[in-house]
Amino acid sequence: MDQSPTIEQGEPPGPLDFLEFARARSPQLFRTAYLLTGGDAHLAEDLVQEALSRMFVRWRRLSRLENPAGYAQTVLANAFLSLRRRRSSTEKVTEEFPELAVTDGDSALRLTLLQALRQLSPQDRAVLVLRFWEDRSVEETAADLQLSSTAVRSRTHRALGRMRALLGDSFASFADEPARR
Structure with a gap:
């Protein structure tokens, strides 16, 4: 039997709600980030982490939105554009893909x-x-x-x-x- 804590009715949304949201939306956010970064899986993971961390800080308010998933996509796109505006990045993208081949x-x-x-x-x-x-x-x-x-x-x-x-x-x-x- 699952011993994980549950959220009582009437309680304000908290970290458990956010974990459920993050688990459900992460694959879609990653696919979008992967395309935005031109196929850089590592940068895509960083962008998803950045977007989710920005949402976590404001989760109590954001969880009440009609479409928090759409807002997450917006935060992701803005994080990507913000990253591209910063010139301090020293990471170099290579042409090699270390990930497993698509079958x-x-x-x-x-x-x-x-x-x-x-x-x-x-x-x-x-x-x-x-x-x-x-x-x-x-x-x-x-x-x-x-x-x-x-x-x-x-x-x-x-x-x-x-x-x-x-x-x-x-x-x-x-x-x-x-x-x-």
Whole structure:
């Protein structure tokens, strides 16, 4: 039988509520952070830890929000953009991936897309990840990144054009692969 402490009804939210929230949201936050960082798993873990620590400090108030998970995504995106603005970072990203290889058939496509994402500016990368990976609307993305809706549409258009230019013919060959299988 589970001997872990439980939360009584009527008590204000506390650390146990936060632990449940963090366990449930960490995988999604990590996937988003992984894309934002252009495939740097270690930096993605650091960003998730930073976002969760920022939320923990204010958890009593944040747990009452209608959508704390959406707020966590916003905190993550802002932590990423804040990190990119700081010039004091001395870590160097390498082209080697020490993680285990992906076993599905799309690993080459994933690596190609991550490489192209890595070449975009952090703001453009954040817009694409929030719009297309997180499936957020223009208005939600604008609110999360503190931009106007027009700026989000403009950045999305430019970033997609840059992705198409970066991927060029290599992406067309991936698009044809499923037809050959």
